[in-house]
Amino acid sequence: MIKLSVNVNKVATLRNSRGGRVPSVIDAVRVCVNAGAPGITVHPRADQRHITAADVREIATVLQGAGGAVEFNLEGDPRPDFLNLVAEIRPAQCTLVPVKPGEVTSEAGWPPETQRSDLAPVVESLKKAGVRVSLFVDADPAAVRWAADMGGDRVELYTEPFAREFQASQDRSETSFNTFAQAADLAHALGLGVNAGHDLDLHNLSLFKALPHLEEVSIGHALISDAVFVGLDRAVRDYLDALR
Secondary structure (H helix, E strand, O other), X not given: OOEEEEEOHHHHHHHHHHOOOOOOHHHHHHHHHHOOOOEEEEOOOOOOOOOOHHHHHHHHHHHHOOOOOOEEEEEEOOOHHHHHHHHHHOOOEEEEOOOOOOOOOOOOOOOXXXXXXXXXXXXXXXXXXXXXXXXEEOOOHHXXXXXXXXXXXXXXXXXXXXHHHHHHOHHHHHHHHHHHXXXXXXXXXXXXXXXEEOOOOOOOXXXXXXXXXXXXXXXXXXXXXXXXXXXXXXXXXXXXXXXX
């Protein structure tokens, strides 16, 4: 079965909009775990506009109490404070993503022209610490080959383009899906695992879950948005059902 890693950033966004500790990110993590989510994802950004380093430490403690049954995935750009946090927490997985100044959310994967010297040493250091490394890339052969050259364990395919085409028409969604399938096949052939994330939801998962070699999806915005109406426990279970 494809694993679901629930991104709880948006719970922290809501909390930070008012201050204090409500809604509790830790309570949200516990609900997700109790509902059967096999993974939790957070993306602590430099401006701390949602998840903070303190949140990461608290979540790590909660998941350690689950006996390793739930994987912790830390997403972020390879800035020093983030890498220090990953070294401290040693999550199951670290997803390295590029960050553009002023972006609201991720807008693209790593450019395949990114120099090996810029990232390969970071990947090697994380792997030596026992952390699985996933690199956030577009569904582009050059980007997938670049990720393999960097020494990553997995790629996370940036799925916003697929989500946009899925909404447009069936023909365009199938064309886009085929592009992603080719990227996934190439990643697998190069020895990389395949993750995916960004704008996946209950509707487009009906097609995307058929992606070859897909191991994990990271979903936050759509799942938390659904939870506003049906509750977080129900939303997690709905997404788990959609992935079966």
